[in-house]
Amino acid sequence: MAKHIIAAKIKHETNGFNRVPTTLEHFRSHELLVGDAVIPYYQGTRLEMGAFIDSAAEFGWTLQVPVSAFANPSGVVADAAFESMCGLLVDGLRMQPRIDGVLLALHGAMFTESHGDAEGELLARVRGAIGPDVPVAVTLDPHANLTQRMVDHANIITSFRTSPHTDHYETGRRAAWLLHETMEGRLHPRMVLARRPQLQGFDGARTYVQGGPMLKALELARAAEREPGVACVSIQAGFSRCDIAELGPTVVVTTDGVEPRGQQIAESLMDFCWKTRAVYSDPLVSIAQAVAAAIAHTPGTPPLILGDYGDAPGGGSYGDSTRLLSALLDAGVRNGALAAIYDPVTAQQALQAGVGATIHVALGGISDTGLMGEPIRTSARVRSLSDTGDVVFKGPYGTGSRRSFGPSACLDIDGFAVIVSSRNLGIYDLEQFRIYGIDPAQCAVVVVKCMQGHHAAFDPIGSKTLDVDTGGLTSADLTRFTFSRVPRPVWPLDAMPDTV
Numbered sequence: 001m002a003k004h005i006i007a008a009k010i011k012h013e014t015n016g017f018n019r020v021p022t023t024l025e026h027f028r029s030h031e032l033l034v035g036d037a038v039i040p041y042y043q044g045t046r047l048e049m050g051a052f053i054d055s056a057a058e059f060g061w062t063l064q065v066p067v068s069a070f071a072n073p074s075g076v077v078a079d080a081a082f083e084s085m086c087g088l089l090v091d092g093l094r095m096q097p098r099i100d101g102v103l104l105a106l107h108g109a110m111f112t113e114s115h116g117d118a119e120g121e122l123l124a125r126v127r128g129a130i131g132p133d134v135p136v137a138v139t140l141d142p143h144a145n146l147t148q149r150m151v152d153h154a155n156i157i158t159s160f161r162t163s164p165h166t167d168h169y170e171t172g173r174r175a176a177w178l179l180h181e182t183m184e185g186r187l188h189p190r191m192v193l194a195r196r197p198q199l200q201g202f203d204g205a206r207t208y209v210q211g212g213p214m215l216k217a218l219e220l221a222r223a224a225e226r227e228p229g230v231a232c233v234s235i236q237a238g239f240s241r242c243d244i245a246e247l248g249p250t251v252v253v254t255t256d257g258v259e260p261r262g263q264q265i266a267e268s269l270m271d272f273c274w275k276t277r278a279v280y281s282d283p284l285v286s287i288a289q290a291v292a293a294a295i296a297h298t299p300g301t302p303p304l305i306l307g308d309y310g311d312a313p314g315g316g317s318y319g320d321s322t323r324l325l326s327a328l329l330d331a332g333v334r335n336g337a338l339a340a341i342y343d344p345v346t347a348q349q350a351l352q353a354g355v356g357a358t359i360h361v362a363l364g365g366i367s368d369t370g371l372m373g374e375p376i377r378t379s380a381r382v383r384s385l386s387d388t389g390d391v392v393f394k395g396p397y398g399t400g401s402r403r404s405f406g407p408s409a410c411l412d413i414d415g416f417a418v419i420v421s422s423r424n425l426g427i428y429d430l431e432q433f434r435i436y437g438i439d440p441a442q443c444a445v446v447v448v449k450c451m452q453g454h455h456a457a458f459d460p461i462g463s464k465t466l467d468v469d470t471g472g473l474t475s476a477d478l479t480r481f482t483f484s485r486v487p488r489p490v491w492p493l494d495a496m497p498d499t500v
């Protein structure tokens with residue numbers, strides 16, 4: 001008899017320092033699919049849900065997906081949004097006459113008005129609906145904050161092994177395979193978790209820099225998986241831009257039955273994480289250094305890529321910082337392109353004026369001028385427009401992901417092409433420029449609002465990539481933020497002994 005599997009995706013990476021709450025409308029504007037709409041949407045994609053669908057075909061499962069929800073990282077999730085998404089999942093589980101297994105694609109850093117550990121709450125409700133015996137396999141982002149409650153209510157947890165994340169599909173297939181082995185009675189998963197008092201570690205999960213601590217940790221994890229009885233070793237660097245009790249890097253080991261070696265492996269990897277906590281394999285540069293590099297760029301050579309690390313919508317920042325763009329414009333840098341400034345009013349102004357029109361704008365600097373800079377007041381020519389800003393990722397990061405800038409425009413400001421959006425989006429893919437008629441490879445300087453994800457698609461077209469600490473909501477300097485719920489002492493906020 002075919003196994004009956006329920007799958008779902010509910011993903012949010014919550015930046016607890018972002019002042020704008022995330023509502024259900026926010027999810028709806030990015031992705032909120034229900035029931036029969038989900039499988040056709042994801043069939044054939046290189047994402048976790050695409051992998052769940054392919055695994056169902058391979059293993060002869062029947063598959064139902066009650067909900068698939070995603071919103072760009074942003075502020076604390078409203079209770080009503082969380083209840084609505086959880087309700088779709090839990091109701092979908094309760095109405096099944098039989099369930100053999102559950103597959104969930106989560107991010108693992110969701111924070112709601114009532115639940116600091118929203119995934120722990122979600123998994124507890126899933127467990128309540130299906131009972132103690134149905135196995136639950138979960139995929140996470142390596143920037144997940146993994147909690148004991150999540151471990152208690154799931155059976156298998158496995159994270160992406162790349163950052164920039166290019167293995168969504170492989171991770172989905174791995175979770176499905178481990179679930180299959182469990183349902184066939186060949187694996188009896190038991191998970192153990194380890195952590196240290198640190199907000200950051202494993203080099204922020206970076207795998208794009210050779211020789212970095214994350215690559216070394218992953219190598220050790222793969223070696224551990226070759227030991228008998230060890231099914232999966234998963235490493236999370238954590239997401240430190242929120243203020244919850246269980247924050248920071250973790251290792252979770254899944255063994256076949258109770259296996260003391262599991263905890264030893266987890267602890268030894270966390271010892272490594274503690275020892276390498278200060279290693280930052282891709283040091284950030286200042287705005288002044290970025291501007292100097294832009295001025296020094298040789299015309300006709302591949303572009304200089306600048307990552308606006310401090311204002312990364314992919315880490316929950318507002319996307320409206322003007323600090324880097326202002327400095328580049330003031331320095332007279334030309335033939336540049338930037339994606340994207342979140343500014344719905346200016347986008348609408350450009351749409352109303354039409355292509356070719358010159359408009360006077362007060363661009364960006366909307367949410368928090370102290371943190372993100374003042375609006376840029378200038379005249380701009382409307383280069384191109386899009387009513388929807390719809391984009392499908394074609395590069396290596398999240399291949400096949402569908403995103404939307406909403407009604408949007410590309411403005412020309414003194415020879416600098418600036419994409420202006422009405423939905424705040426992280427920049428990961430060359431298509432995010434191309435839909436506006438811009439080929440980033442032909443520019444001298446390309447600015448992308450992103451922390452790490454841009455390295456996959458943009459490094460290959462550039463001469464050099466520099467990531468710039470522009471001091472926004474995703475600044476690398478955690479001492480700029482106020483933490484009240486994190487147990488103290490904790491690194492790097494407090495003085496700590498060499499061993500913990």
Ligand SMILES: [Zn+2]
Nearest residue numbers: 141142143165
């Ligand atoms: Zn991530």
